[in-house]
Amino acid sequence: MAGNREEAPDYGRGVVIMDDWPGYDLSLFTYPQHYYGDLEYVLIPHGIIVDRIERLAKDIMKDIGYCDIMVLCVLKGGYKFCADLVEHLKNISRNSDRCVSMKVDFIRLKSYRNDQSMDEMQIIGGDDLSTLAGKNVLIVEDVVGTGRTMKALLSSIEKYKPNKIKVASLLVKRTPRSDGFRPDYAGFEIPNLFVVGYALDYNEYFRDLNHICVINEHGKEKYRV
Ligand code: IMP
Numbered sequence: 001m002a003g004n005r006e007e008a009p010d011y012g013r014g015v016v017i018m019d020d021w022p023g024y025d026l027s028l029f030t031y032p033q034h035y036y037g038d039l040e041y042v043l044i045p046h047g048i049i050v051d052r053i054e055r056l057a058k059d060i061m062k063d064i065g066y067c068d069i070m071v072l073c074v075l076k077g078g079y080k081f082c083a084d085l086v087e088h089l090k091n092i093s094r095n096s097d098r099c100v101s102m103k104v105d106f107i108r109l110k111s112y113r114n115d116q117s118m119d120e121m122q123i124i125g126g127d128d129l130s131t132l133a134g135k136n137v138l139i140v141e142d143v144v145g146t147g148r149t150m151k152a153l154l155s156s157i158e159k160y161k162p163n164k165i166k167v168a169s170l171l172v173k174r175t176p177r178s179d180g181f182r183p184d185y186a187g188f189e190i191p192n193l194f195v196v197g198y199a200l201d202y203n204e205y206f207r208d209l210n211h212i213c214v215i216n217e218h219g220k221e222k223y224r225v
């Protein structure tokens with residue numbers, strides 16, 4: 001963990017979803033017709049995602065809700081999480097004596113093609129990182145898999161000398177390929193499965209799905225590039 005992230009309180013692994021969790025039958029929920037036949041099951045229903053984010057916002061406010069925050073959303077997968085998180089942070093800020101001023105910025109990285117991690121991480125967009133100097137940065141990411149993406153991003157950002165960097169990741173995967181990176185705030189710890197929905201994609205598909213679901217072999221084949 002980087003020097004300026006060291007005094008983070010440990011909020012643990014988040015909601016831990018065990019490897020033998022069967023998920024929810026798709027027929028119990030609604031989801032877009034164009035994905036019928038492409039999914040295995042619902043891993044995390046949309047309502048639970050939003051409820052968990054509300055608590056993450058409370059934890060974040062407790063730690064850094066007394067200062068200005070630069071929220072750095074990692075697109076595209078982080079956009080739903082970021083939007084809901086910022087909404088909850090705003091609500092807490094409005095209804096308490098904590099006064100936080102937030103700016104939101106967006107960056108794009110691409111590390112996955114099909115469901116395999118690529119060797120090279122592409123940085124596709126984003127503002128000049130030098131604007132982060134002296135700022136309290138909250139990185140908002142969809143999922144930490146191996147941790148490689150987040151470590152690469154953190155080392156780029158640290159060069160610009162922000163005051164503080166915290167990382168919130170909606171999901172953390174239990175994978176043997178993990179490099180041990182742990183976010184400061186984790187929504188859910190999930191089995192080593194490729195998941196889609198709630199802005200997480202498989203080759204740009206499934207972002208328009210509310211629940212976090214496990215894609216099936218048919219879905220992987222259908223949307224393979
Ligand atoms: P890492 O470098 O292995 O930690 O990969 C992190 C990035 O890969 C995330 O920011 C995601 O964009 C992408 N990713 C990892 N696992 C999944 C998944 O199950 N579904 C969709 N995207 C994923």
Ligand code: MG
Nearest residue numbers: 074077142143
């Ligand atoms: Mg991501």
